[in-house]
Amino acid sequence: MSSRLPAHGVPAASGLGRRLSRRRLLRHTMTGAGALLAAGPLAGCAVPAAASGASTLSVWDLFQGGDGMLMDDMIDAVSKGSKGSKGSEGFDIDRTILDWGPSYYTKLAMSAAGGRASDVAAMHLSRLAGYAPGGLVDAFDLDLLAEFGVTRKDFAPAVWERTQHDGTVYAIPLDVHPFIVFYDQEAAESAGLLDSSGELAPMGSPEALLDAGKALAEATGQAGILFGHVTDTAQNWRLFAGLYAQTGAEFTLPDGGPPEIDVDAAVRVVTFMQQLFDGRTNPNNLDYYGSVAGFTGGRGGMAMLGEWELPTLKESGIPLGAAPFPQVFDKPAVYTDSHSFVLPHQKDPDPARRREAHRYVAAILEQSLTWAGAGHIPAYRPVLAEPAYAALKPQSSYADAAKVAVLDPPNWFAGAGSNFQNRMCQPLQSALLGNTSAEKAVRQMVREADALLRQPNPVA
Known part of the structure; x- marks a missing residue:
């Protein structure tokens, strides 16, 4: 299976080559969490912090393509210093970009375990539970962050x-990247789905979203709502997890099992997913790229996608609107993740370098209006309050998704790019394709979760 993910969901821009001289691009295809500690330190990992020079901060991330270029711009800005920020002197940054996927998280864990960690690294917040309990990342000093204007x-x-484990903060969010709905504004207006301000009106019930799909299909003369899930490792889980959270039920996976899952609520959600993607009003057999191509080609009035697809969709020229995923069950909830900063574990960190790492994180957060250009919601709320962010359309239309964010269960095996998401997606795919019932799909999800809970954490 393959999945398009927010770490590199924006196409590469033509200027990428000239920027590579400012950073090192390191690729490694090692996979398998079971090999984490047995393999030992990697010779190809980034230069240890102390070897880079007292004034140079080493930074690891997984931002490539358009996201990578935006991060370049942000690093350029903080490297020069900013009169508007606390601690306004610049930085000397040694940036290493690694491929997104299991190999990134394997290398991050190995660098921390082997004493070759960078000063700062990017991490999906949904993966923190696999790192903080095992001591692979160090805690942030909140007083020090506050000194640089971040609380x-x-x-x-x-x-x-x-961001916390046992009450201690181990990650600082850069963004929130939710699973949302994009819509053709003209089709939505024709279907009667917009409010007086031209935004998508609230749904309020499963029936309302079903009716919206029918109205959009009539408006477009083709499909109503597009959703790509076939052979995808994450999409079905994103849709299910957000809807399940809206029921008010908990998806709890206690260590050792058994899973604590409300089966009735889960069946209710999967049944609704089957009704929504009935293969008639809304197709049930699209893959990810087919749904994106269908929407940008005008063959559907709405698409359920991650916000990271915004640059691609804007290039299509369709009159684009966006909104948080509609609330159709009992409470508002939107499935999300977050690119965050962590401090990979160092056995004897230099206090001055750690201070600079905190200052760097705070300075990058102040630049996150640039990051919003790719569709990501800045996690740092002072940026959200800026008039310049309110002027970003349609980004500001779905900013409230951050207030009702729902992430993967906080387990070591879950999170972005994990096998957990893949194993949840497979029975859901069978249900949407009509190969199994909602009840059987949910039972299989429970069995898969139970099997994962019985596996030992390789980095515990």
Whole structure:
């Protein structure tokens, strides 16, 4: 299976080559979490912090393509210093970009375990539970961050809660990237789905979203709502997880099992997914790229996608609108993840370098209006309050998704790019394709979750 993911969901721009002289691009295809500690330190990992020079911060991330170029711009800005930020002197940054996927998280764990960690690294917040409990990342000093203008009040509580392990903060969010709906504004207006301000009106019930699909199909003369899930490792889970959270039920996976899953609520959600993607009003057999191509080609009035597809969709020239995923069950909830910063574990960190790492994270957060250009919601709320962000369309239309963010269960085996997401997606795919019932799909999901809970954490 393959899946298009927010770490590199924006096409590469033509200027990428000239920027590579400012950073090192390191690729490695090693996979398999079971090999994490047995393999030992990697000779190809980034130069240890102390070897880079006292004034140079080593930074690892997984941002390539358009996202990578935006991060270049942000690093360029903080490297020059900013009169508007606290600690306004610049930085000397040694940036290493690694391929997105299991290999990134394998190398991140190995570097921390082997004493070759960078000063700062990017991590999907949904993966933190596989690193903080095992001591692979170090805690942030909140007093030091506050000295540079960043406090816990600057983040949505729903996201901030997931930065912690045992009450200690191990990650600082850069963004929130939710699973949302994009829509053709002309088709939505014709279908009667917009409010007086021209935004997507609330749905409020499963029946309302089903009716919206029919109205959009009539407006376009083709399909209503497009959703690509076939052979995808994440899409079905994103849709299910957000809808399941809207029922108010908990998807809890306690260590050792058994899973604590509300089967009735899960069946209710899968049944609705089958009704929504009935193969008639809304296709049930699209892959990811087919759904994107169908929407940009005008063959559907709405698409359920991650916000990271915004640059691609804007290039199509369709009159584009966007909104948080509609609330159709009992409470608002939107499936999300978050690119965050962590401090990979160092056995004897230099206090001055750690101070600079904190200052760097704070400075990058202040630049996150640039990051919003790719569709990501800045996690740092002072940027959200800027008039320049309110002027970003359609980004500002779905910013409230951060307030009701729902991430993967906080387990070592879950999170972005994980086998957990893949194993949840397969029975859901069978249900949407009509090969199994909602009840059987949910039972299979419970069995898969139970099997994962019985596996030992390789980095515990």
